[in-house]
Amino acid sequence: MGEPDLRVSRERALGELGDRRFDLLVVGGGIVGAGIAAHAARVGLAVALVDAGDFGGGTSSASSKLVHGGLRYLRLGDVGLVREAHHERRALSTIVAPHLVHRIPFLLPLYQGGPYRPAFVQSGILLYSTLARSRLNWLVGAARARELVPPLRLEGLRSCALYADAWTNDARLCLANVRAAAEAGATVLNGAEVVGLRSTGGSLTGADVRVDGLDVEVHARVCVNAAGPWVDQVRRLEDPTAGTSVRLSKGAHVVVEAEGEWGAALTVPQDEVRVTFAVPWYGMLLLGTTETPWEEDADRVQATPEDVEQILAEAAVALDPALLSPDGVRAAYAGLRVLPAGEGESVSARRETVFTRSPGGMLNVAGGKLTTYRRIALETLDRLRADLGLHRLDTRPWPLPGAAGLDETVLPRDLDPDVRVHLLHLYGNLAGEVLASADGDSSLLERLHPSGPDIGAQVRYAATHEWARTADDVVRRRTTCFYRGLADRALHDRVDELLGTVPGRGGVDRLVSGT
Numbered sequence: 001m002g003e004p005d006l007r008v009s010r011e012r013a014l015g016e017l018g019d020r021r022f023d024l025l026v027v028g029g030g031i032v033g034a035g036i037a038a039h040a041a042r043v044g045l046a047v048a049l050v051d052a053g054d055f056g057g058g059t060s061s062a063s064s065k066l067v068h069g070g071l072r073y074l075r076l077g078d079v080g081l082v083r084e085a086h087h088e089r090r091a092l093s094t095i096v097a098p099h100l101v102h103r104i105p106f107l108l109p110l111y112q113g114g115p116y117r118p119a120f121v122q123s124g125i126l127l128y129s130t131l132a133r134s135r136l137n138w139l140v141g142a143a144r145a146r147e148l149v150p151p152l153r154l155e156g157l158r159s160c161a162l163y164a165d166a167w168t169n170d171a172r173l174c175l176a177n178v179r180a181a182a183e184a185g186a187t188v189l190n191g192a193e194v195v196g197l198r199s200t201g202g203s204l205t206g207a208d209v210r211v212d213g214l215d216v217e218v219h220a221r222v223c224v225n226a227a228g229p230w231v232d233q234v235r236r237l238e239d240p241t242a243g244t245s246v247r248l249s250k251g252a253h254v255v256v257e258a259e260g261e262w263g264a265a266l267t268v269p270q271d272e273v274r275v276t277f278a279v280p281w282y283g284m285l286l287l288g289t290t291e292t293p294w295e296e297d298a299d300r301v302q303a304t305p306e307d308v309e310q311i312l313a314e315a316a317v318a319l320d321p322a323l324l325s326p327d328g329v330r331a332a333y334a335g336l337r338v339l340p341a342g343e344g345e346s347v348s349a350r351r352e353t354v355f356t357r358s359p360g361g362m363l364n365v366a367g368g369k370l371t372t373y374r375r376i377a378l379e380t381l382d383r384l385r386a387d388l389g390l391h392r393l394d395t396r397p398w399p400l401p402g403a404a405g406l407d408e409t410v411l412p413r414d415l416d417p418d419v420r421v422h423l424l425h426l427y428g429n430l431a432g433e434v435l436a437s438a439d440g441d442s443s444l445l446e447r448l449h450p451s452g453p454d455i456g457a458q459v460r461y462a463a464t465h466e467w468a469r470t471a472d473d474v475v476r477r478r479t480t481c482f483y484r485g486l487a488d489r490a491l492h493d494r495v496d497e498l499l500g501t502v503p504g505r506g507g508v509d510r511l512v513s514g515t
């Protein structure tokens with residue numbers, strides 16, 4: 001495959017944004033926008049996908065990184081939602097992205113004085129597992145539980161339920177959708193903020209997109225607003241009087257080092273509805289999440305020391321506190337859940353996902369789960385069928401770039417085994433393409449940090465094939481350095497240095513300001 005030069009592809013994307021006449025402009029390149037763009041481009045529509053920051057830089061890299069049915073929805077009586085999510089989990093882990101979505105057992109410990117009775121949990125897990133078409137639904141004793149989760153707290157433990165779900169890499173799942181959109185002919189650009197919406201005779205005809213200080217006029221027949229927590233801000237670009245369609249809730253996570261070999265993730269009941277998780281993730285452990293109403297600017301969300309304290313305290317319900325010292329925290333992050341406002345405009349909520357139509361015809365889509373992004377994308381296109389002149393929509397799952405032929409993907413034997421496995425997990429069958437970035441420069445096969453499996457070639461690849469513009473894009477969303485607590489000054493400098501060697505990098509600013 002020819003290597004796209006970042007300068008060329010960014011330059012080309014910028015040119016196309018101004019020159020093409022698009023069927024569909026998607027505002028926001030989180031998992032929802034990227035999924036919509038990929039599905040729309042695959043049915044032959046001319047699609048533009050723009051993100052103000054980085055693809056996946058909002059909520060879609062700040063989740064609990066689970067592809068799950070959602071045990072708590074069962075508790076809330078939403079069987080249909082759980083069934084649909086399980087269907088999606090199966091599709092994602094077998095066809096769409098098996099390198100990024102991995103099944104894992106979940107252990108749910110029940111302690112004396114806890115919010116659930118074992119018999120109640122057993123029947124709930126039985127229903128959950130039936131909906132999941134999984135046979136994993138039994139109560140296990142302390143010894144087996146300890147085998148699965150070595151630091152499990154045993155005092156007061158009555159029994160443990162076991163069920164199955166999956167974990168993922170949310171940011172890379174999002175990127176894979178952006179790439180699928182680009183491969184299907186979409187024009188995609190990050191660092192591209194919609195700052196105005198244009199209409200003719202009351203109907204939306206496009207947008208003004210700001211790229212590196214320059215405004216580009218983009219023409220599109222239809223606009224979808226998939227700006228996540230910023231959804232109402234984008235709505236108000238068209239109609240400054242638009243009310244509030246969603247409310248936001250902050251969720252934080254911390255990452256600590258996993259102790260021992262974890263054979264399962266852990267679900268920790270906190271009250272009758274709320275559970276928190278401890279999820280093994282590339283050798284680390286993700287703990288979370290919190291839930292606090294958020295009324296400030298969505299850009300300002302971040303994990304605070306109080307969040308970290310709360311998460312560690314809640315994890316200590318079921319884990320050895322020795323694992324949970326604040327000193328052991330490798331990383332902390334926070335994102336914003338989008339929930340239906342439940343009042344105001346004519347909101348037709350498909351459960352958690354809020355669809356609204358703006359006066360000029362823009363379809364606003366917000367909320368829902370990472371797990372069901374494919375469903376949200378398909379429903380969005382279904383709602384736009386008449387506007388876009390679409391006929392039948394094929395709802396069958398298809399493999400994202402990197403997903404097919406995993407069994408035949410072989411990497412050089414001289415790579416360290418942990419690096420080999422890591423590259424296969426992150427890139428699937430594109431891992432060889434990542435290594436090709438190191439051709440002629442063996443220093444790119446070196447680790448970015450001695451304690452982690454990410455290597456220099458990934459940085460170069462992130463810039464040439466994955467739209468990374470900054471060290472932060474690489475460290476947080478293309479590699480796992482941030483989560484491992486390895487993103488120190490030296491690593492940032494090394495990443496910056498490698499980005500600086502990519503041909504044409506830095507030329508975008510010149511190009512834009514020179515036009």
Ligand SMILES: Cc1cc2nc3c(=O)[nH]c(=O)nc-3n(C[C@H](O)[C@H](O)[C@H](O)COP(=O)(O)OP(=O)(O)OC[C@H]3O[C@@H](n4cnc5c(N)ncnc54)[C@H](O)[C@@H]3O)c2cc1C
Pocket residue numbers: 027028029030031032033034050051052053054055056057058059060061062063064065066067068192193194195226227228229230234249250251252289334335336337338365366367368369370371372
């Ligand atoms: C704490 C937490 C944990 C979660 N855990 C899970 C989980 O384990 N499993 C699961 O299935 N779901 C989970 N979710 C839900 C899931 O993460 C979200 O539903 C999903 O990521 C939302 O994606 P999105 O594309 O709508 O929004 P986002 O990812 O936030 O994307 C919106 C994008 O729009 C861009 N944007 C904003 N304004 C503009 C503009 N003017 N112009 C251009 N671009 C713009 C932003 O830069 C951003 O990238 C969790 C959510 C939270 C908050």
